[in-house]
Amino acid sequence: MKRAWVLLFVASLATTALGQTCQGRLIQHAMGETCVPKVAQRVVVLDTGELDSALALGVKPVGAVTAPGQPFQGYLLSLTEGIQSVGTIQQPNLEKILALKPDLILSNKLRHGQIYPQLSRIAPTVMAETVGVVWKENLLLVGEALGRSTQAKVLLAQYQRRVTQLRNRLGGRGHLPSVSMVRFVPGQIRLYCKANFIGTILADIGLPRPKSQDSDKFAEFISQERIADMDADYIFYAAYGDPNQTELNAVLNHPLWRRLSAVQRGRAIRVEDDHWYLGIGPLAASQVLDDLERFLLRTP
Structure with missing residues (x-):
């Protein structure tokens, strides 16, 4: 009964009306266009890539999902203290997400495109198209949504420098x-x-x-x-x-x-x-x- 009430409540939340002036920033993403806060304060992330990217950009989400049967990734242990679990990647818990009162939700269409309407009624939601091979593009999208595009570009430049250095060092060994x-x-x-x-x-x-x-x-x-x-x-x-x-x-x-x-x-x-x-x-x-x-x- 409680879950049904929450879903009805989520469905009743008002979304930004068409034509209404955006008081934040308009972001183009896989599901369309979303008005996000100028500076999001309470971010929820619904995949491991979004969690990694947000933390790399210096933003600690209030909530995040985990892989099924897993805690938050071990390499992020020192950065995830205090982040609330909101279910798994496959089954985000809408009740827990709603209770955190987020002002921005980050995910991707591959995982959660089907529940985008429900998520976007809880908070402005930005979704990448897919995961994995496009992780660099997804980092840039997260950076844009969080108002940290410059920082995202810096992270990619740092990554590329390390890649080049490693390639050159390995190449110096002959093959x-x-x-x-x-x-x-x-x-x-x-x-x-x-x-x-x-x-x-x-x-x-x-x-x-x-x-x-x-x-x-x-x-x-x-x-x-x-x-x-x-x-x-x-x-x-x-x-x-x-x-x-x-x-x-x-x-x-x-x-x-x-x-x-x-x-x-x-x-x-x-x-x-x-x-x-x-x-x-x-x-x-x-x-x-x-x-x-x-x-x-x-x-x-």
């Missing part, structure tokens, strides 16, 4: 090593290709991918019989959630895994899922670059 990306998700083994967050970072550096991942799509979904397709100069692998609920241990103990050249050379490295896959923002990208510098530039 750029190939990199394989493997993620274990309950019920799935994924070989990440180019159309995702980590794929953009590897492409920016110029790191080649093995044939199994050298395509402009999100991922290949494979079985253990295709472990050989994981091989490259380096293998970086991670597990989403509880690794015991995935095929991680089965693969690591498989004879085919032990035959991989990267494994035999000590170049199969487990990395943190939180920032390599879940983060999808500038803070996560910076952490990934830290890892790549440490692993790829260490003395052979």
